[in-house]
Amino acid sequence: MLNQLCLCAQIKSLNELRYTPAGLPVLTMWLTHESWQMELQQRFLAKMEIQAKALGDLAAHWPYQPGSMVEITGFLSQKGIYHSRPVLHIQQIREYKG
């Protein structure tokens, strides 16, 4: 079932790289987004902060610094059993060059 977010965003902050008990590298971060979207033929300023998560090699060899603009494709899932806020699980990422 469909669950795909394509988002151009700025990396606001990166947390320390951590490892799961199974040894998987995990990097979490906050992204900020601001864009003009169309809603009922009017321009609407969409603004958002969202947490994102990279796993594995992408997390271990993370090439983007805070302030970088990136284009991400991924899926949303709640942060945890007791945290229903959605987190973006990064599947593809590249630098945004405008």
Place this chain on the structure above:
Amino acid sequence: MLNQLCLCAQIKSLNELRYTPAGLPVLTMWLTHESWQMELQQRFLAKMEIQAKALGDLAAHWPYQPGSMVEITGFLSQKGIYHSRPVLHIQQIREYKG
């Protein structure tokens, strides 16, 4: 700048139709989503509840009842100045037939 979510979800609850001061119909709702996604070649159970919003004719002539499965395309924006949680602004919706 890119901000597009494609989501298949179930309508959990619908709020009462309301109108903005300018007379625009607004319908807000909660959606639930559950799907298997691929993450590092493993299956991951993505689960989420997210608020969504329809405006205008779509809100005024809303055809879906709680329990309906729908496929939505839209963009994310924070709920308000003091509520940073993302809300899905519905641009396209259709019944999900599996």
